[in-house]
Amino acid sequence: MIQFQNVTKRFGDFTAIDNLTIDIFEREFFALLGPSGCGKTTMMRMLAGFESPTEGKIFLAGQDIAPVPPNQRAVNMMFQSYALFPHLSVWENIAFGLKREGMPKPEINARVDEMLRLTRLEKFARRRPHQISGGQRQRVALARSLAKAPKLLLLDEPLGALDRKLREETQFELMDIQEKTGTTFVIVTHDQEEAMTVASRVAVMDNGQVMQVATPADIYEAPNSVYVADFIGDVNLIEGKVTATGEGTFALHWRDGAEPLRVKSPTGFSEGQTAHLAIRPEKVTISAERPADAANAVQGKVLDIAYLGNLSTYHVELPTGDIIKAQTANTRRISRRDYTWEDTVWLSWTATGGILLAN
Amino acid sequence: MKRLSAFNVVSLTFGFAFLYVPMLILILFSFNESKLVTVWAGFSTKWYGELMQNDAMLQAAWVTIKVAVFSSTIATVLGTMAAYVLVRSGRFLGRTLFSGMIYAPLVMPEVITGLSLLLLFIGIGLDRGVLTIVLAHTTFSMCYVSVVVSSRLATFDRSLEEAALDLGCSAAEAFRLVTLPIIAPAVVSGWLLAFTLSLDDLVIASFTTGPAATTLPIKIFSAVRLGVSPEINALSTIMITVVTVGVIGASLVSKRALVKQRQEEQDAVRAS
Numbered sequence: 001m002i003q004f005q006n007v008t009k010r011f012g013d014f015t016a017i018d019n020l021t022i023d024i025f026e027r028e029f030f031a032l033l034g035p036s037g038c039g040k041t042t043m044m045r046m047l048a049g050f051e052s053p054t055e056g057k058i059f060l061a062g063q064d065i066a067p068v069p070p071n072q073r074a075v076n077m078m079f080q081s082y083a084l085f086p087h088l089s090v091w092e093n094i095a096f097g098l099k100r101e102g103m104p105k106p107e108i109n110a111r112v113d114e115m116l117r118l119t120r121l122e123k124f125a126r127r128r129p130h131q132i133s134g135g136q137r138q139r140v141a142l143a144r145s146l147a148k149a150p151k152l153l154l155l156d157e158p159l160g161a162l163d164r165k166l167r168e169e170t171q172f173e174l175m176d177i178q179e180k181t182g183t184t185f186v187i188v189t190h191d192q193e194e195a196m197t198v199a200s201r202v203a204v205m206d207n208g209q210v211m212q213v214a215t216p217a218d219i220y221e222a223p224n225s226v227y228v229a230d231f232i233g234d235v236n237l238i239e240g241k242v243t244a245t246g247e248g249t250f251a252l253h254w255r256d257g258a259e260p261l262r263v264k265s266p267t268g269f270s271e272g273q274t275a276h277l278a279i280r281p282e283k284v285t286i287s288a289e290r291p292a293d294a295a296n297a298v299q300g301k302v303l304d305i306a307y308l309g310n311l312s313t314y315h316v317e318l319p320t321g322d323i324i325k326a327q328t329a330n331t332r333r334i335s336r337r338d339y340t341w342e343d344t345v346w347l348s349w350t351a352t353g354g355i356l357l358a359n
Numbered sequence: 360m361k362r363l364s365a366f367n368v369v370s371l372t373f374g375f376a377f378l379y380v381p382m383l384i385l386i387l388f389s390f391n392e393s394k395l396v397t398v399w400a401g402f403s404t405k406w407y408g409e410l411m412q413n414d415a416m417l418q419a420a421w422v423t424i425k426v427a428v429f430s431s432t433i434a435t436v437l438g439t440m441a442a443y444v445l446v447r448s449g450r451f452l453g454r455t456l457f458s459g460m461i462y463a464p465l466v467m468p469e470v471i472t473g474l475s476l477l478l479l480f481i482g483i484g485l486d487r488g489v490l491t492i493v494l495a496h497t498t499f500s501m502c503y504v505s506v507v508v509s510s511r512l513a514t515f516d517r518s519l520e521e522a523a524l525d526l527g528c529s530a531a532e533a534f535r536l537v538t539l540p541i542i543a544p545a546v547v548s549g550w551l552l553a554f555t556l557s558l559d560d561l562v563i564a565s566f567t568t569g570p571a572a573t574t575l576p577i578k579i580f581s582a583v584r585l586g587v588s589p590e591i592n593a594l595s596t597i598m599i600t601v602v603t604v605g606v607i608g609a610s611l612v613s614k615r616a617l618v619k620q621r622q623e624e625q626d627a628v629r630a631s
Binding site for chain 2: 069084100
């Protein structure tokens with residue numbers, strides 16, 4: 001539905017978007033995820049029409065949108081600051097876009113009421129934006145941007161101003177509304193949990209480039225680069241040289257004198273190529289004895305324990321000085337914890353637990 | 360609260376006495392029974408009554424109000440437009456020069472402004488009268504309006520306008536439906552300021568006026584040359600009252616509404 005074709009955007013000599021090509025499909029919940037300054041907001045503003053690409057083309061439903069001004073695009077935006085009109089009531093805020101369209105009055109009334117019901121704001125219709133809470137304002141902003149039934153809704157860090165509990169609730173509300181209305185949602189966020197929760201596909205961006213576009217599960221389990229693996233969640237990265245040991249299996253020589261690590265990888269590597277093994281802490285098992293059947297096992301000393309309540313992350317220092325993180329679910333009370341600081345432990349993982357990355 | 364030292368009390372008293380004793384004397388003697396300005400002969404409001412009979416004075420008052428209303432209204436429109444362009448257009452070639460040029464008339468000696476306008480009007484053959492005074496007053500008061508309005512616009516959240524565009528407004532509609540209602544208090548106080556400035560201007564008005572249009576300040580100034588009469592005192596008292604109410608009104612409107620609007624905007628924008 002949306003196509004970015006070789007889009008580049010420069011501000012002076014700063015390149016915000018660098019030769020970017022991406023497709024977003026209809027009825028999709030698409031997330032643009034990246035650190036601040038990676039160009040994700042610029043992409044959104046180009047879709048809304050507040051910026052135009054320096055080079056390349058953007059198509060919306062097959063039509064080049066460069067010459068279409070923002071007020072004539074079937075695109076609406078929910079602003080990071082919400083940008084509610086302070087001099088209008090909640091009702092008038094939601095009706096604003098419909099009145100611009102010249103919709104007849106009874107239809108406006110019906111549509112606004114529908115939006116108020118959808119966002120559960122019926123009781124606050126007559127209030128001004130400063131007379132309602134942050135979460136309610138956020139819902140007004142959503143209702144206002146959905147009222148015109150846009151083909152595409154852009155959400156710029158929509159939940160940034162909400163506290164954690166409210167944010168989680170609202171994330172599910174957003175997904176619910178997206179399913180009900182069938183609108184294509186594009187959300188910009190720097191919060192990876194948010195992107196993973198709400199989106200059907202995530203684009204990880206860095207320095208104006210898209211690093212990977214995939215489903216949340218693929219982004220997490222099968223990142224295509226060290227950058228993505230490192231950006232999303234927690235990861236252990238082990239650098240070494242690769243040698244092939246059989247069909248799709250490789251050995252990673254990571255330290256002189258240390259046992260090479262065994263990894264299965266669907267992608268091929270040339271002999272002696274430098275690669276990174278990326279392995280998530282929750283895929284590393286911690287034990288007192290060396291497990292007999294483990295494909296990879298290393299011994300080390302517990303350096304630090306990060307207790308998160310439901311989980312604990314153990315930072316284990318190997319004799320080589322490397323630190324590997326292992327995460328376990330705290331299925332038992334903390335007083336009955338098996339390992340503590342300075343304990344010598346074994347870390348093990350399977351050959352398929354990690355992923356071998358060339359860059 | 361901290362007590363003021365003797366030195367501070369003295370300087371405060373002298374300072375305010377310096378500012379307000381002349382005006383108080385004027386107001387006091389406007390209620391004087393006697394025709395002699397310097398001799399107190401009892402309280403009376405008869406000079407206010409006589410003022411109402413003085414056709415020349417009433418005529419001048421009417422001209423003054425006409426000039427003030429027209430010039431401040433035009434100045435408000437132009438000044439708001441100038442402020443909007445300067446705050447919104449971002450950087451363009453000569454922007455600093457433009458904003459400097461908007462503010463320069465604020466510090467320009469009135470005699471020079473008046474003289475240059477007079478030369479212009481003579482040059483283009485415009486008959487001097489109400490029209491020329493209106494034009495002259497518009498020229499200098501629009502600078503004040505643009506200062507007041509641009510300071511409000513500088514704190515205006517631009518995404519509100521973008522939201523209006525996004526919801527289908529043209530740029531003009533976004534200004535009319537969103538920007539203007541929000542900055543209205545600043546525009547109103549700019550208008551009041553321009554109105555009061557026009558009301559009591561003597562120098563520029565006397566340069567640009569013609570025989571047919573005499574404003575109150577000019578009338579008073581020429582009347583005083585024939586001797587101060589209690590009638591003039593009465594008139595001046597009325598003017599002091601009008602200007603004071605105007606200025607206090609302007610600052611109250613802008614301050615109260617600004618505080619309220621900012622609060623609302625912040626609440627709405629930087630949601631908790």
